[in-house]
Structure formats: structure tokens, C-alpha cells
Amino acid sequence: MTMHSQNNAESRYERGARALSEIDGDAGQRVIDALEDIAPDFARYLIEFPFGDIYTRPGLTLREREIATIAALTAMGYARPQLKVHIQAGLNVGLSREEISEIIMQMAVYSGFPTALNGLFAAKKVFTAAPSSTEGSAA
Numbered sequence: 001m002t003m004h005s006q007n008n009a010e011s012r013y014e015r016g017a018r019a020l021s022e023i024d025g026d027a028g029q030r031v032i033d034a035l036e037d038i039a040p041d042f043a044r045y046l047i048e049f050p051f052g053d054i055y056t057r058p059g060l061t062l063r064e065r066e067i068a069t070i071a072a073l074t075a076m077g078y079a080r081p082q083l084k085v086h087i088q089a090g091l092n093v094g095l096s097r098e099e100i101s102e103i104i105m106q107m108a109v110y111s112g113f114p115t116a117l118n119g120l121f122a123a124k125k126v127f128t129a130a131p132s133s134t135e136g137s138a139a
Helices: 012-035 040-054 062-075 079-090 097-111 115-129
Strands: none
Touching: 012 040, 012 062, 012 079, 062 079, 062 097, 062 115, 079 097, 079 115, 097 115
16 A cells, blocks of 8 residues: 655645645634644644645645535534634635535535535625635635
8 A cells, every 4th residue: 555645845744734724724723722722632633634644635626625625514514613614714725605605505415404504604604704805715
């Protein structure tokens, strides 16, 4: 079994911190900071595995990864804080508000109207808080 090749000059942590910043901006760092006094090792794991190992893999763009993440978190139905972070991340990596709304509405077919409604209300909060100039921009 061979692993995909990634930039060996960067550690998993460095690669993950860079990806976290690019995808989630300040929101991602706030999560890491909030864990510092309770579970600093878990904060490191979040940086290294999801962002350092998975998000930086070849094969999908950050935009495509956020589509999948928004869909999954919507379908789960109980991860609203994380969904809001990833809705903002979707905007950061080039998704439009309309695309995000469509992704969430699509989940009504697979996870039901309540999860889609909750997702749409989470998106509304993010869209209201986010300046419209962030729509479709890459961070």
C-alpha cells in the first residue's frame, strides 16, 4: 500500500495549518484556540489529519471538498456549528450562496426536510453575517 505524495518539506502540522487558514480563515483558528485549554492534542489532531492529510490530497479541489462537507454536515443534522463554519469555508473557496443553498436543498431528498431546513437556516445566518463581497471569492 503506497501513500500519495505530498510536499515532504512541510510537516503534516504545517501543511494542515496552511490548509486550515486557506479554507476556514479565522473561524478555524478560533476552534483550535478554543481547544487549547481543554484538549490541545485534539487541536493538533484536527490540524494534522483532516487538514494536513485529507484536505491537501490530490484528486479533489478545495471547492469540491467543501461541497461534500456541506452536504455531509447537512445530512447529519446535528452538527450545526460545524456546518456554519463550512458554509463560510465554501464561500472562502469559491462557492456562491446559490450553490450552497442548492447543495443543502439537495440533502432534503436523502436526509429529510428537517435537516435541509436546519441547514438553510444555518446558511442564512452565515450569509447575513458575511459581507456579500466574499461570495465566490477564493481565500
